[in-house]
Each structure stands twice: as C-alpha cells, then as structure tokens.
Amino acid sequence: MNIPSRPVEQVIAEAREFLGDRLSTNQAVREQHSRGEDTTTPTLPDAVAYPLTTEEVSCLLALCHRHEVPVTAFGAGTSLEGHANPVRAGISLDLSRMDRILEVSQEDMDCLIEPGVTRHQLNDHLRDQGLFFPVDPGSHCTIGGMCATRASGTNAVRYGTIRENVMGLEVVLADGRVINTGSRTRKAANGYDLTRLLIGSEGTLGIITKIRLRLHGIPEATSAAVCQFGTLRGAVECVIATMQAGIPVARIELADEIQMDACIRYSKLEGYQALPTLFLEFHGSPAGVREQAETVQDLADSFGGSGFAWATDAETRNRLWKARHDAYWACVALRPGCRGMATDVCVPISRLAEAIVGAKEDILASGMTAPIVGHVGDGNFHTTILVDQDDPTAQDRAWELDKKIVARGLSLGGTCSGEHGVGLGKREFLEAEHGPEALAVMRSVKTALDPRGILNPGKIFRN
Amino acid sequence: MNIPSRPVEQVIAEAREFLGDRLSTNQAVREQHSRGEDTTTPTLPDAVAYPLTTEEVSCLLALCHRHEVPVTAFGAGTSLEGHANPVRAGISLDLSRMDRILEVSQEDMDCLIEPGVTRHQLNDHLRDQGLFFPVDPGSHCTIGGMCATRASGTNAVRYGTIRENVMGLEVVLADGRVINTGSRTRKAANGYDLTRLLIGSEGTLGIITKIRLRLHGIPEATSAAVCQFGTLRGAVECVIATMQAGIPVARIELADEIQMDACIRYSKLEGYQALPTLFLEFHGSPAGVREQAETVQDLADSFGGSGFAWATDAETRNRLWKARHDAYWACVALRPGCRGMATDVCVPISRLAEAIVGAKEDILASGMTAPIVGHVGDGNFHTTILVDQDDPTAQDRAWELDKKIVARGLSLGGTCSGEHGVGLGKREFLEAEHGPEALAVMRSVKTALDPRGILNPGKIFRN
Numbered sequence: 037m038n039i040p041s042r043p044v045e046q047v048i049a050e051a052r053e054f055l056g057d058r059l060s061t062n063q064a065v066r067e068q069h070s071r072g073e074d075t076t077t078p079t080l081p082d083a084v085a086y087p088l089t090t091e092e093v094s095c096l097l098a099l100c101h102r103h104e105v106p107v108t109a110f111g112a113g114t115s116l117e118g119h120a121n122p123v124r125a126g127i128s129l130d131l132s133r134m135d136r137i138l139e140v141s142q143e144d145m146d147c148l149i150e151p152g153v154t155r156h157q158l159n160d161h162l163r164d165q166g167l168f169f170p171v172d173p174g175s176h177c178t179i180g181g182m183c184a185t186r187a188s189g190t191n192a193v194r195y196g197t198i199r200e201n202v203m204g205l206e207v208v209l210a211d212g213r214v215i216n217t218g219s220r221t222r223k224a225a226n227g228y229d230l231t232r233l234l235i236g237s238e239g240t241l242g243i244i245t246k247i248r249l250r251l252h253g254i255p256e257a258t259s260a261a262v263c264q265f266g267t268l269r270g271a272v273e274c275v276i277a278t279m280q281a282g283i284p285v286a287r288i289e290l291a292d293e294i295q296m297d298a299c300i301r302y303s304k305l306e307g308y309q310a311l312p313t314l315f316l317e318f319h320g321s322p323a324g325v326r327e328q329a330e331t332v333q334d335l336a337d338s339f340g341g342s343g344f345a346w347a348t349d350a351e352t353r354n355r356l357w358k359a360r361h362d363a364y365w366a367c368v369a370l371r372p373g374c375r376g377m378a379t380d381v382c383v384p385i386s387r388l389a390e391a392i393v394g395a396k397e398d399i400l401a402s403g404m405t406a407p408i409v410g411h412v413g414d415g416n417f418h419t420t421i422l423v424d425q426d427d428p429t430a431q432d433r434a435w436e437l438d439k440k441i442v443a444r445g446l447s448l449g450g451t452c453s454g455e456h457g458v459g460l461g462k463r464e465f466l467e468a469e470h471g472p473e474a475l476a477v478m479r480s481v482k483t484a485l486d487p488r489g490i491l492n493p494g495k496i497f498r499n
Numbered sequence: 500m501n502i503p504s505r506p507v508e509q510v511i512a513e514a515r516e517f518l519g520d521r522l523s524t525n526q527a528v529r530e531q532h533s534r535g536e537d538t539t540t541p542t543l544p545d546a547v548a549y550p551l552t553t554e555e556v557s558c559l560l561a562l563c564h565r566h567e568v569p570v571t572a573f574g575a576g577t578s579l580e581g582h583a584n585p586v587r588a589g590i591s592l593d594l595s596r597m598d599r600i601l602e603v604s605q606e607d608m609d610c611l612i613e614p615g616v617t618r619h620q621l622n623d624h625l626r627d628q629g630l631f632f633p634v635d636p637g638s639h640c641t642i643g644g645m646c647a648t649r650a651s652g653t654n655a656v657r658y659g660t661i662r663e664n665v666m667g668l669e670v671v672l673a674d675g676r677v678i679n680t681g682s683r684t685r686k687a688a689n690g691y692d693l694t695r696l697l698i699g700s701e702g703t704l705g706i707i708t709k710i711r712l713r714l715h716g717i718p719e720a721t722s723a724a725v726c727q728f729g730t731l732r733g734a735v736e737c738v739i740a741t742m743q744a745g746i747p748v749a750r751i752e753l754a755d756e757i758q759m760d761a762c763i764r765y766s767k768l769e770g771y772q773a774l775p776t777l778f779l780e781f782h783g784s785p786a787g788v789r790e791q792a793e794t795v796q797d798l799a800d801s802f803g804g805s806g807f808a809w810a811t812d813a814e815t816r817n818r819l820w821k822a823r824h825d826a827y828w829a830c831v832a833l834r835p836g837c838r839g840m841a842t843d844v845c846v847p848i849s850r851l852a853e854a855i856v857g858a859k860e861d862i863l864a865s866g867m868t869a870p871i872v873g874h875v876g877d878g879n880f881h882t883t884i885l886v887d888q889d890d891p892t893a894q895d896r897a898w899e900l901d902k903k904i905v906a907r908g909l910s911l912g913g914t915c916s917g918e919h920g921v922g923l924g925k926r927e928f929l930e931a932e933h934g935p936e937a938l939a940v941m942r943s944v945k946t947a948l949d950p951r952g953i954l955n956p957g958k959i960f961r962n
Contacts, residue, residue, distance in 0.1 A: 143743060143849035186688040197686050199695075200663060215937040221845040222877045223660050224914040225649040225699055227921055227929055227959055228941045232662075232695030236688055253745035280606060282716035324787050382684040386606035414685045451687040458690055466690055474678040477948065478691045484947035485940065496690055 043103035044082045058086040069128035072115030075377045081128035090245040098212030108492050109239035111181030116378045117459025123494040145251045151180020151244050167251040170195035174361045180244050185457035186236030193413030194286045206246035210486040239492040241485045255319035260353040263341040264311040271312040272389040274339040275412045287317035288413040295407035302366030303359035363409045367420040374422040377434045381445030382416040382454030395441045402437045416454035458496045506566035507545045521549040532591035535578030538840045544591035553708040561675030572702035574644030579841045580922025586957040608714045614643020614707050630714040633658035637824045643707050648920035649699030656876030657749045669709035673949040702955040704948045718782035723816040726804040727774040734775040735852040737802040738875045750780035751876040758870035765829030766822035826872045830883040837885040840897045844908030845879040845917030858904045865900045879917035921959045
C-alpha cells in the first residue's frame, strides 16, 4: 500500500473520495490557478478543487485544517493584488462552479446567490424584474471575490461599495464549521457585525459560500454625459465641486489624456480627443436626471470643460461604459508584451487634485507608461503601470513608482487601497496606515478564527 | 497604612491619583449610573469615572485590566436594553465630559468628535456650515453610545444607520492600548474592517474615544407630510408600496392609533385624529421634493389614506418631528408610575404588515397598554409596553409579550433588534437568530480582544 508522505498528499487522497475528478493535479489547471491578473511571481498550488456545495467546502476545509494544509480561494482569477496566488502551495479552492442564483425577492429587493455568480450573470438574470446590482469592478469577477476583497467600481459614489450591499453571508470557517451572518433586514443591532468582518478579509478568515445581496430598482431614467477638459486639474476640480454640491451622481469617472488615447484606440470611440475626460451618469426621474445633468454642465463650464455630450439612448451609454470598463485592457493593449500593475490610492476628496497631479509628475519622472483612470467621486484613482515582461528591471521600477504614489496618498490622509485589497502588493503599507497596534488587533482576530493559519497564508499580513 | 482589600478598591485608590475628584463613589452618583432608561434591575457600580482624555481612559483600562475589574461605559444613560447597567459592579466609565467637536471639514463633509458629543450638540454646531448629521435616535443620546449600540432613527431609510456614517474610530482596548480604525476616505479595502466590528459591540470590545463621522449637506428643499389611515394595515401597505417604488423618502414613520392618541395629548398636536398615521419627510431640490410627495400622496390615496397634510415651513415640520421623537415620553405619560419596555423587531419589508398586525393582536390578548411606533421604511417597529412599577407581575407579563413579538419577528426572517442593541434584554434571542456556531465566533472575537472579560461583562452573551 502506498502511504502518502506529505500532508497535502493525504488531503488530496482523502478529498478525491468526495470530489472525484473535481480535484485536479493537472499541470495546466494548476498554472491557471497560480496567480490572478497581477504581476506577482506565479506559484503552483498542489491541487485545484472545484466544490459544488457548502458541504464539500466544509469537508475539504476540515481536512486541510486537520493536516494544516493551506487553502487559497479562487474566483474568476481577476485579482490585481495577488490574492489568488497560493504562495504556500496547498489547495486552490476554485468556487467558480458554485454559481447558482438561489432566490430573488422583488418585494424585498434582495437575492441569495452562490459565490461563483458573476455580476454580469446576476444582472442578466435580474433585468426583467426591474432590479439591478450596482457594484461593478472593471472585470468579469465573481461576486464571492468582490465580497472577499471589498470591491467597488463606478457606481459606488451613489450606491456604496459591496460592503453596503451585502446583507448576510454563509461562511465556512477554517475548521469546517458553517456559520450564517447578518440578517434579511435593512438594518440590525444584533451582536458583532461578522458580515462586515468577513467582507474584505480576502479569504483569510473563512470561505464565503452564500451571499445575500441588497438590490436596487432600475432607475426610471438614466442619462450619461462625457465632458473633456484642457487640464487634468480642471477635470478633478469639477469632480470636487460636484461632490461638494451634493449632486447625487450615479457615476463620475476620470480618464487622463493617456488613458483616453488608449480607450479611443481600443474601443474605437469616435468624436473624442485624447484629453482629460469625465464620464458621468445620472439616475432618477426624467426631470431629476435633467436637473442633475444641467447643474453639472454649469460646473464643468466653469472649470474649462467643453463638449458636454449627452447620451440618453441605451446603446450609446452602454458603448461608453464598456469603453470605461475596458480601460485596463486598453492600457495593456498600448504595449503588447506588458502586464499592468495597478495602483489604487484613495484620498479625501479635498486632496484629490493634489494626489492625482502629484502622481502624474511621479509617472513622468519615472519614464514609465501609466495611464490614470479613477472613480474620482470617491477620491479613488488608479494608475496602470505597464510592466514589460521581457525587461528584468521593469517590475522593480514599477514597484518603486507604486510606492511613491501610495506614500503621497497616505500623507494626504488617504489609503493604500480603495478597492483592490491588500493581498501581497499592499502588505507593506498597512503598518504605516493603521499603526502597529491596530494591525496587532487584526492579527489577533485572524488567530481567533484560523488558529492554524491555513486560510490564504501570506496575504494582508507580512510575516 | 491602609491596604485596600478588594481589587476594585485598589483600582479606585490608584485611579484617584490621575482622576482626582473625577472619580466618584458618591451614592447618588452611583445610583445615576445603575442603569439606563430601561426596566432592568439597577446595579450600583463601585465608582464612577469621568475621564477627559484618551490617555485617562487608557490608564484606567490598563489598571482595571491588571486588577480584573469590570468597566461599563456610560454615555447619556438612554439605553433601552440595559447596556449601561454595571451588572458585575466595578467602574462605570462616564464619557459624557469628553464632548469636544475637534474638527469639521466642510470640503470633505466629515468631522472628528469625542464620544460624549450629543447629536443635538453636533447639529447645532454644523448648522451654519450647511451640513448635518442625520442619525437621530429618539433621545438625547451621545454619539459614542450610538456607535456602541449601532443606533439609527428616523433618517436611516435614506441616510443609513450609524454604521454607514462612521468613517473611523479611536478606541482604547481592554488592556489600555489605543488603536485607530478606518480612514478618512469614502471607501477603503485596507484590511479587516475594525470600525464595523466595534460599531454595535456595546462596549464589550473596546472604549470609543474619538469618532470620525460622515456628514451630509442640508438639502436644498425639505417638506414633511402627515397622512392618516382607517386601518393599521392600510398604513403599513402604503409604506411597503412606497419602498418598493424606490421613492427616496428621507423619513417614513408610523404611529398606531394608541400612539397617535398619546402624541396628540403629550405634544398638543392639533388637527389630527387618533388614527394610524404616517409621518413623512422628503429631501431634495424643490422640484424633486414636490415630485416625491405627489407620488406618495397618490399611493396613500390608494391605501385609504386621507388628509395628506403638507408642511413646508420649518416651524410646523420641527413641531411634528419633535412630537415623533417624544413618542416614548408620550407613551410613558399615558400611565404615570410606569416605565416603558420597548420591543425593537425589524423584518424584511414584505413581512412588515404581518409582523405589526400580529404584534397588535398579541398586545390586545395580553391586556397591556403598548402603543406602536416605527421606522417602517426599514421594516423596524417598536411597541412601548407600559410596565407599572407598583405591580409585581407587570415586568414578567411585559417580558412574555416582548418574547412573543420577537418570536414572530424571527419567524418572518427578522431580527430581535433593529437599533436598540442586545444588552441584557435581547441576549436570549441571539442563538435562535444566529445559530450557536456564529455566536461561538463572536465569543472567540471577544476573547481575542478582551481576554480577561473586563469590558461590559454580562452583555450580548449569556453565560
């Protein structure tokens, strides 16, 4: 009899009994699970598991807990911070096949889904019920992954991030126990907020197996607008003024002239120039939408905006927002052979002009190509630093630039991550941002929930 | 030399060195700190401390930690669930003198305050800057207490609860360490959400010493409306229809005919009848406010509402909302010699009619007086059960009624507490609501942060 020698081999042998061929040690499958969309150095997991039920996740975690084998959750593999990279090998837990929409309540405007459901899949399902789910990171990510990383996107300025749109979770703990958090009510003061503790915990405290989401009614009227500016500062100051005026914009997105150039080429946008540009969207009643748009147009005029182009038909709007969501791919297409390293600084809105104009100067000084795009209504912007995979120095130079941009963000009262999470890439900033004592509290929570440290080890905390 | 014999005496002796006469063992002071506005059996703390700074709180906690002496935080003493009752004696930590407003940023629409600031004090301070803080429980509570209990109030339906309006906290841990949580940005994906973990932790995980709040612009236009209904069900169904239509009401509050009768007498409201009544408020542009109000008026008509009375002048509006906020006192005034036991069930909006009509039947069957009032846009309602302090059976009968109303709420997918918190009164429902495993996770978090169990012992968890 062949006795497995390593703990992970024991786990693989036992897990095969209930997962069958949904546990794979195939080289190509392991390579697909070696990192996300990031620029980290890939690590192969020992095996990839594709559970279909909470029970299977629970059995697998109990097994890994017993043998102290690492488990790294994997959704659609779109992480930009190395979350899905199984840096200590073990099991990559691919939840993408748990993709059922279990309940939708039109009356209560909520739904219950499995973690592998993507936001596109959910919105396609909801459309004929007059409902939508607003949180929209720029990728085909799973909603489980969005919960784990506390994702947001272009609608957060009006509808909040995933944090404000999750009502409760079913979670498998490190040792296989299953808990339910939250409630179906719009509010609750019923003990510790485990839902919010799990949101943004990046697979280090538990594995999310069901999600109850709050939904929103499709607005009666929607209009989009695009406005171009002579200077980046003018565009950013228009955003600040709009937010300070309390206009309930649904979306207010920035692309700098480099990003705009990339989008015009990649998405074949006609009629626009390679200039700093704001993309806006307004939701409400027909009269309300008109009123909001007119107010913002007046503001844009006073900051040097021109060509405030309206788009009320769905086709034009969809084309514009698809171009915005494809911004990352448009960047990468600028320089074939490159991967994008995305910075993710978020600052108080009053410091946004300073943060973005400063980042621009850093980029110019670095000599790298790094378009800027941002969810500027929230004070959040990204630079996508193009990292030539054939240039051995490029990764280090990109990293130096990222650190400079983060350091300025922190000095302006900001955070190292608005929406991408900590993962591997932002670990070294957490102590500067939170202080050692708060970080120690986070570690003590980690130890309380995952005493053997099997869940996504190496992420959030530096060792 | 007189050597103190008990640990608490040691704490009192040492704390006197830095608190001086801000540490009191006076009998009257201890009695004032023996419970909140609740009907729990009062317990005297050994001493009451009135710190003025974070450092004093930190020194005191370090001392209590060393001697394993219980510490129960006290704000304005308005808790309805026994939070402020120091059931194991020790120190009552009265934070009401830490009441400075430290910073207000008009540009970023946020502020930094100490925990003893009341919502009235803050809004008075903000008014001339065009800003307001929307979270408004029906009492003169401190904002520290609101954070600790995850409070909300009448505006939550539009502006969210305290949870959505706190950006970050300064917290003193059980052993005296001081941490800062959150950030000044509108969103962040920067590690575990300690802010949300502390919000609603009811003084059991740490003592809040500073709060950064998100503020809102005073709306350009505000209008209020009152609408009376022939039946309770008609009023509730009007609320459900309004919410499902996605109308962004700022407030939508219910009073049943008993509560309305009490309010008419107590607040001398003229022109209203003792009928089930909705109080509404709309915020927005002048045109937007008119549009919202007209839509709700049409809905109210179709559910048998009558006399949709508008109030656009500030004086009439303020009088109406003061009457609403005084509902608890109006109840208590119905039966001199009584205290109110408030139930706090919250259910999914689709089950609200069933929950409220069922509660009404339970009240009738019990023979007790218990007006109903509610933040019904959130699915949250209160019955204020009047407990005759001279009737030895009244407390038990009230408690039986409370349990019945909660049990129905839970069976409808609701929570035992929408906004008052768990405290002593709702402990026994938590296991039914969350399940034993989730409760065990909460306990493990408690142990991780407060290993000696000195912070508000006896609350949230049953032993």
